[in-house]
Amino acid sequence: AQRVTQPEKLLSVFKGAPVELKCNYSYSGSPELFWYVQYSRQRLQLLLRHISRESIKGFTADLNKGETSFHLKKPFAQEEDSAMYYCALMGAQGGSEKLVFGKGTKLTVNP
Amino acid sequence: EPEVTQTPSHQVTQMGQEVILRCVPISNHLYFYWYRQILGQKVEFLVSFYNNEISEKSEIFDDQFSVERPDGSNFTLKIRSTKLEDSAMYFCASSESGTAKANYGYTFGSGTRLTVV
Numbered sequence: 001a002q003r004v005t006q007p008e009k010l011l012s013v014f015k016g017a018p019v020e021l022k023c024n025y026s027y028s029g030s031p032e033l034f035w036y037v038q039y040s041r042q043r044l045q046l047l048l049r050h051i052s053r054e055s056i057k058g059f060t061a062d063l064n065k066g067e068t069s070f071h072l073k074k075p076f077a078q079e080e081d082s083a084m085y086y087c088a089l090m091g092a093q094g095g096s097e098k099l100v101f102g103k104g105t106k107l108t109v110n111p
Numbered sequence: 112e113p114e115v116t117q118t119p120s121h122q123v124t125q126m127g128q129e130v131i132l133r134c135v136p137i138s139n140h141l142y143f144y145w146y147r148q149i150l151g152q153k154v155e156f157l158v159s160f161y162n163n164e165i166s167e168k169s170e171i172f173d174d175q176f177s178v179e180r181p182d183g184s185n186f187t188l189k190i191r192s193t194k195l196e197d198s199a200m201y202f203c204a205s206s207e208s209g210t211a212k213a214n215y216g217y218t219f220g221s222g223t224r225l226t227v228v
Contacts, residue, residue, distance in 0.1 A: 034216045036216070036219075042221065043115075043219050043220060043221040043222065044154070044202065044219040045219070046216045046217075049216060086153075086154060088216070090216070097144070097159045097166065097167055098144075098156035098159060098169070099146075099154075099156060099216065099217065100156070101153050101154040101155070102153065103152070103153040104153065104154075
């Protein structure tokens, strides 16, 4: 079964502090993993995908297959980073196309 | 930047009524999806659509739901007889190709908030 777990429903940090949003997954094959961000009352936007190993808006995420994790990190949080963050998995087995989302973490960056 | 467009942004309907949620995917995209998010809960997959047919659906997508691509641009989700528990934000998404799905995920619309009273 495919499952994505984001253990923190809420995360609050001060501006300039490091932030880590946790994501663990359960999948028997090799998954594709993504982070989506949803700013207040806006659409879900793709933030990061593990296949590209890129840094967007200062965020990075490394896939750790041993720990089945894909934590999202940023060394210095900014107030504009306040949003809902969703970790999502796409399983390649059986040609499935669906994204399985975690419950999301609401990040608040305080001034 | 191309966008997925959803209308209406908010719809209120009475229980038992039929609703049609509309989506205009990005023009060169071939794969289309509906997801929903009940307030306070996770985003859940409903259905995927490719080559004018459903390619995958979840257990949520029962006989009350149907999807259609009536013309070259619109992609609709119909709920035949709405229930209170259908109240949710419904997101449409599209993707360019099979490879793009894995590499880039999807492009989501801004959602339609459906309220069943």
